[in-house]
Amino acid sequence: MLDSVKKLIKYYEDVISLNHKQEIARELRDEDDLFLLMLYSEMLGIPNPVYYYTLELYPHMIEEFHDWHLRMGMDKSPLTGIRCC
Amino acid sequence: MSAILVAILGLVIFALGYRFYSKFIAEKIFRLDPNYVTPAHKYKDGVDFVPTNKFVLWGHHFTSVAGAAPILGPAIAVYWGWLPAVLWVVLGTVFAAGVHDFGTLVISVRNKGQSIGTLANKLIGQRGKILFLFIILILVLMVNAVFAWVIANLFITYPASVLPVFIQIPLAIWIGYAVYKRNIKMLVPSLIALAVMYATAIFSAQNEFLQIDLVRYMGGEEAAGLFGLGAVATAFFIWIAILLAYVYVASTLPVWKLLQPRDFINSHQLVVGLAILYLGLFLTNPQITAPATNPGADTSWLPLLFITIACGAISGFHGLVSSGTTSKQLNKETDARFVGYFGAVGEGVLALVSILAVVTLFANADEFLGAYGSFADANAIGLGNFVEGAGALAQGLLIPQGVATTIVSIIVVSFAATTLDTAVRLMRYIISELGTEYNIPALTKTHVATTVAVGSTAALVLIPEGPQGFGSGGYLLWPLFGTSNQLLAGISLLLISLWLKRLGRNYIYTFIPMIFLLFMTMYALFQQVTFTWSWWGTNSNMLLFVFGAINFVFALWISITAFSAMRGKFDNRIDND
Numbered sequence: 277m278l279d280s281v282k283k284l285i286k287y288y289e290d291v292i293s294l295n296h297k298q299e300i301a302r303e304l305r306d307e308d309d310l311f312l313l314m315l316y317s318e319m320l321g322i323p324n325p326v327y328y329y330t331l332e333l334y335p336h337m338i339e340e341f342h343d344w345h346l347r348m349g350m351d352k353s354p355l356t357g358i359r360c361c
Numbered sequence: 362m363s364a365i366l367v368a369i370l371g372l373v374i375f376a377l378g379y380r381f382y383s384k385f386i387a388e389k390i391f392r393l394d395p396n397y398v399t400p401a402h403k404y405k406d407g408v409d410f411v412p413t414n415k416f417v418l419w420g421h422h423f424t425s426v427a428g429a430a431p432i433l434g435p436a437i438a439v440y441w442g443w444l445p446a447v448l449w450v451v452l453g454t455v456f457a458a459g460v461h462d463f464g465t466l467v468i469s470v471r472n473k474g475q476s477i478g479t480l481a482n483k484l485i486g487q488r489g490k491i492l493f494l495f496i497i498l499i500l501v502l503m504v505n506a507v508f509a510w511v512i513a514n515l516f517i518t519y520p521a522s523v524l525p526v527f528i529q530i531p532l533a534i535w536i537g538y539a540v541y542k543r544n545i546k547m548l549v550p551s552l553i554a555l556a557v558m559y560a561t562a563i564f565s566a567q568n569e570f571l572q573i574d575l576v577r578y579m580g581g582e583e584a585a586g587l588f589g590l591g592a593v594a595t596a597f598f599i600w601i602a603i604l605l606a607y608v609y610v611a612s613t614l615p616v617w618k619l620l621q622p623r624d625f626i627n628s629h630q631l632v633v634g635l636a637i638l639y640l641g642l643f644l645t646n647p648q649i650t651a652p653a654t655n656p657g658a659d660t661s662w663l664p665l666l667f668i669t670i671a672c673g674a675i676s677g678f679h680g681l682v683s684s685g686t687t688s689k690q691l692n693k694e695t696d697a698r699f700v701g702y703f704g705a706v707g708e709g710v711l712a713l714v715s716i717l718a719v720v721t722l723f724a725n726a727d728e729f730l731g732a733y734g735s736f737a738d739a740n741a742i743g744l745g746n747f748v749e750g751a752g753a754l755a756q757g758l759l760i761p762q763g764v765a766t767t768i769v770s771i772i773v774v775s776f777a778a779t780t781l782d783t784a785v786r787l788m789r790y791i792i793s794e795l796g797t798e799y800n801i802p803a804l805t806k807t808h809v810a811t812t813v814a815v816g817s818t819a820a821l822v823l824i825p826e827g828p829q830g831f832g833s834g835g836y837l838l839w840p841l842f843g844t845s846n847q848l849l850a851g852i853s854l855l856l857i858s859l860w861l862k863r864l865g866r867n868y869i870y871t872f873i874p875m876i877f878l879l880f881m882t883m884y885a886l887f888q889q890v891t892f893t894w895s896w897w898g899t900n901s902n903m904l905l906f907v908f909g910a911i912n913f914v915f916a917l918w919i920s921i922t923a924f925s926a927m928r929g930k931f932d933n934r935i936d937n938d
Binding site: 288 | 411
């Protein structure tokens with residue numbers, strides 16, 4: 277009995293917190309996107325003095341970049357410089 | 362006739378519809394595949410695309426679509442008697458809304474989780490998109506104007522509800538900070554907020570000094586108010602001005618600060634409201650006193666019944682939710698049946714009890730017919746009657762009448778206020794999009810777009826000659842609300858039919874509701890545009906004539922597109938991944 281009440285409360289909490297989890301994840305993703313932009317602004321033509329160093333991160337970001345362009349509805353990489361797929 | 366009997370009959374038909382009809386649709390028509398990789402898995406990003414348990418997703422979907430509209434429509438439509446309203450809600454939910462909500466979810470899942478708006482754009486092209494945006498703009502403008510009046514009306518009729526409703530704002534902000542900034546679990550804070558609100562409701566229902574009654578402050582209904590208006594009109598003016606100022610601020614804040622925490626509280630309120638209504642119904646066993654049909658009606662039920670009850674029978678707005686957010690979170694394709702179809706059933710259950718609350722309120726049929734003297738009267742008093750009727754049902758749970766009506770009015774106002782916030786936000790996005798489309802960069806700025814949204818709402822709501830007195834200008838456009846909503850549903854059903862046709866399946870189950878909806882919408886629009894609103898009509902009104910004519914042309918265009926599409930012209934425009 278106690279278990280099913282606990283389950284019910286957990287279910288109820290999951291329902292009402294769905295939006296909230298999504299909002300937090302969105303904020304985090306926006307921050308990440310901004311961070312990526314700061315690292316690689318050179319690709320968009322904005323001069324970036326530390327580009328030389330941030331480029332070293334390039335191998336680590338390919339996977340994230342791939343997720344990003346899929347998220348934006350593009351099946352293939354939009355930039356010829358980044359050949360993730 | 363016993364209201365319990367009608368409720369049980371309705372619930373049994375809903376259950377049978379879910380058990381057999383939706384199963385048939387899922388297996389034979391949509392042919393859902395449990396192994397299909399849904400967008401939630403394919404594009405999983407932890408934000409928009411997140412595989413979610415079907416029960417949790419259903420709860421979320423249901424609370425997103427249920428609001429004040431499935432209460433308002435039925436409370437007006439009982440004007441034609443309880444039978445037509447009950448039949449349309451029950452059969453509409455089983456054969457139209459269920460298939461529509463379910464279908465929009467599935468077609469979106471099979472099209473990378475894209476929304477119905479994007480899919481419609483593919484079908485009807487760029488010019489169609491602009492007209493589509495325009496129709497939605499009219500839709501939200503009407504929602505704003507009408508709900509601002511509805512809330513002001515409830516504040517004036519039930520002054521005890523003012524304080525609890527306003528207390529919800531700081532409570533919501535507190536929850537927002539607690540949950541988002543300090544990472545506290547939200548169940549407890551939101552339940553505390555609800556308890557504080559209802560405790561305030563009980564105190565203010567019993568103590569007159571806590572009731573913010575503007576009309577009483579000005580010296581009663583007969584007294585003179587400001588700007589040469591009467592006391593009641595002044596009260597409407599003040600409340601509407603406060604509401605519009607509130608909605609301006611609320612809709613420009615980030616969603617987590619106010620809108621979402623309010624939604625958490627409102628989901629509890631939905632559960633509380635449904636529980637009070639159904640428990641009250643089964644404990645008090647009230648008799649339906651309203652007549653089954655109303656032969657003396659001054660406005661024919663055909664086609665207006667199908668326009669008046671949109672949410673609760675079938676509503677295009679649900680398709681926007683199904684295809685907008687829910688489709689991106691569907692774990693397995695086979696879950697769509699439960700989430701989509703059963704979500705529509707949930708809304709039908711709410712609409713059914715709204716009808717029963719109103720038709721059991723009056724002592725006898727004559728009293729009912731006296732109150733619902735004309736269709737205009739029904740529009741004016743519908744929601745108030747729902748609050749009274751629901752209050753009477755709540756008395757079955759030993760809640761005092763004053764407290765019960767206060768709590769019910771708080772629930773309705775909370776739903777309406779959240780809808781207002783969302784609608785102004787939506788209007789802002791559409792104005793920005795039109796600004797981008799027509800190269801007017803100023804319109805894309807948040808505060809400019811919001812000012813245009815709130816300003817046009819204010820202009821509409823404060824037109825002095827509104828049908829229900831000062832401040833009810835929004836009601837002028839209300840007849841168009843249902844038609845725009847149903848038109849949207851018609852477009853969604855057309856897209857689903859096209860998709861089914863392309864796959865060589867039997868599309869009759871979505872095509873018939875589509876024809877029915879488009880026919881009723883065009884019939885209602887033609888009738889009203891030609892015989893009521895035109896310059897030779899009985900109630901000439903240029904504003905309505907222009908908006909109505911635009912809607913009619915759009916409906917005609919959609920019908921022609923549907924006809925050509927069914928002859929195989931646009932088969933390749935809807936994908937099936």
